[in-house]
Each structure stands twice: as structure tokens, then as C-alpha cells.
């Protein structure tokens with residue numbers, strides 16, 4: 001895991017006073033936060049506190065009501081549709097339901113985004129890239145399989161391979177280990193760190209899985225009712241006497257705090 005050094009780091013995402021409402025429901029209230037180049041930032045918080053809405057606003061899958069979101073130097077809220085499309089090419093999402101195409105082989109699933117985004121590549125370069133990412137997620141032999149022949153953990157790895165194949169500089173992970181057993185969850189967390197190192201990604205990881213937090217977090221932000229409640233490193237959170245934070249971290253062996 002790479003240590004983040006905030007003072008000397010440049011930001012790749014800069015959010016200023018972000019507000020997001022649905023009708024009268026205020027989901028995000030004046031949220032300001034930064035993602036520094038090369039770091040893994042974990043976003044924690046109880047269910048329904050606005051974590052997914054936050055990352056959807058970052059990529060303009062949702063429009064915010066007010067505030068500024070700067071991603072890789074671009075003011076997201078003032079971009080035109082085609083500019084957002086260009087920006088999204090630099091951002092990899094691993095969303096909860098990030099399903100693979102069932103009727104396609106792993107190779108075809110991986111080639112699909114690459115052909116769409118990198119029309120300049122030759123067939124040989126595409127083939128090399130598919131093999132490289134499969135190697136990097138530890139599944140070189142899965143190339144000709146179809147998703148139904150793979151386990152949940154393997155499918156997650158292939159989803160991750162499909163995301164990194166286009167070399168994103170920012171990764172957004174929404175609950176990457178949900179639904180996986182503890183061993184597979186740990187493997188996915190380790191993979192997040194390997195991707196951070198190999199692809200030099202800067203990542204936001206939303207998770208309820210405290211083991212995942214312990215493995216990947218360079219820095220943690222906790223949201224509560226749409227506000228930033230606490231920001232710090234793993235040590236700050238593990239040693240906090242705050243009741244809410246303590247309730248997330250108290251049970252060393254519990255895999256998930258989803259229902260607290």
C-alpha cells in the first residue's frame with residue numbers, strides 16, 4: 001500500500017461545497033473533499049448517507065444542485081455532453097452491479113471497452129492488452145470462458161480487468177467486496193492495491209467491509225447524514241473514541257458493518 005503525503009500531493013479530484021437534493025431530501029450538504037494523486041481514499045458511512053450519490057455526481061451520472069467538482073482539471077458541472085464522455089474515459093467505475101455480458105467470452109468482454117475507447121490499437125495490441133490485464137488480475141486461463149462458468153470472485157476480477165484495460169487514472173469502487181466470502185474479499189482488496197501500484201491509479205473506495213478498509217485505505221472520510229463527519233488515516237479511525245466510528249471498527253472479526 002502506498003502511503004499518501006497530502007502536503008506534497010496534487011489533487012485529481014477537488015470537490016467544493018457540493019450539495020445534492022432529491023426533492024426535499026438533502027442527501028449531500030456542503031461536502032468538500034479532495035482525492036490526491038496516487039492515493040486510495042475510503043469513503044465510509046451508514047447506509048443511505050450519500051456515498052454512492054457522491055461518486056455519481058463526480059462523473060455526472062447525477063447533476064448536483066450546487067458546488068464545484070473539479071476532476072483532472074475539468075469543472076465537471078460546466079462540461080458539455082461530449083466533454084463528459086471524454087472525461088469518463090479516464091475514470092474506471094467498479095459499481096456493485098457491474099455485470100459482464102453473459103453471452104460474450106471473457107476475451108470479448110475485455111475487448112469491448114478497449115475497441116470503443118482505443119480505436120487506434122491494432123489487433124495484436126488488443127490481444128496483448130487483454131492478456132496483460134488478465135495476467136494482472138490473476139486469471140490468464142479464463143480468456144475463453146463465459147461469465148456463467150466463473151465464480152463470483154472471478155467475475156469481480158474480470159470486471160476489474162475490464163475497467164483497467166483502458167488505463168484509467170482514477171478508479172471509483174462502489175462496495176467492491178460485497179457478496180464475496182472473506183478470503184475472496186481479501187484477494188480483491190489486495191488487487192485494489194496492486195492496481196494502485198501497477199496502473200498508478202488514484203481511487204475512491206466505498207465500502208462497509210472493515211477488512212477492506214484496513215487493507216486499502218491511505219486515508220478515510222466518513223459521511224454522516226450528508227456531511228463530512230471525520231477525515232483521517234486508519235490509525236485515527238481505529239483509535240477514535242467516537243461512538244459512531246467505534247461502532248464501525250469495534251469488531252475486529254466482523255466482515256461487514258452494512259447493517260449498523
Ligand SMILES: Nc1ncnc2c1ncn2[C@@H]1O[C@H](COP(=O)(O)OP(=O)(O)OP(=O)(O)O)[C@@H](O)[C@H]1O
Pocket residue numbers: 022027045046047048049050051052053054
Ligand atoms: N436517483 C435517486 N432518486 C431519488 N433518491 C435517490 C436517488 N439516488 C439515491 N437516492 C437517495 O439518496 C440517499 C443516499 O443514497 P446513496 O445510494 O448515496 O446511499 P449510500 O450511502 O451509498 O448507501 P449504501 O451504503 O446503502 O449503498 C438515499 O436516501 C437514497 O434513497
